[in-house]
Amino acid sequence: MIRAGTGALVGALLLTLSATSWAQSMEEKRDHKLQSEFLKKAAWFTDYDKARAEAKKTGKVIFAYFTRSYAP
């Protein structure tokens, strides 16, 4: 019973750790994408709310480019 309990605890910890490391990996990939060269070449917004606020303020349309960071 003790072994089963320990096994369940280890299993839960492993799951938590792997979920945590997956989340960190996704964050790292996102941060890496945010360093892309093309984003430095012009005034790109990466915040949707701020892009809309800017469009409202200036009366301009938004040119939206959708990409991903979790996979190539």
Add this chain to the structure above:
Amino acid sequence: MVLFCHITSQVPTDPYQNLLEEKGGNGFPFLAVLDAEGGVLAQHDGARSAAAFEATVTKAQATAKELDELRKKADGGDEAAKIDLLLRQCELGHVKPDQAKARLAELKNVPKEKQAKLDGFLANGEVMQVAQSMDGKDPQKMLEAGKKFAEMRKAGRVPTDEQMFQVFWILTLGYAESQKDAALFEEGLNALKTRFGPHIRKEWVEQNEAKLKAMKEAK
């Protein structure tokens, strides 16, 4: 124009992770021109060149101007402009079905053909909502959906969007079969054959024509 790059990151705490799908995209990269509310004015589906991007932006700006002008006239009480504004917003997907329904109820003297278009959009939205609420291919839920669509058909509300039209009639066929309603089944089968003609698999047509024949003979 405002340049906006959205990154789908799968980081749970990052906001707007479903934005691609909401804007009509289904793969990466996806390019669209939005208004300040986030409404899609145009999707870019041409070449990835500066000239092609410019053409998409120009088209989007023309749409934005058209909407602005209609809005101003509608706000000034122009009933025809209110109708055209709603129609245009439905075409662009800027209005949810419930909102469109509420606004349509307030419109006066809607010309027949525009009423039919608006009814079509409302039906598209209704069918989409039902389809999205269905859990996989639960047979009971499919029958319930088919029953709802049969009621919509009775009330003259049939979707105009190609995908929704398919969903609508295929589920209605299933319901009609369960009720041994040969007339409704035949109507649905003919509607699909008329709309999609040679694009439908021959085996599927033959299978369903055989079902219809059996239903008629059983009467």
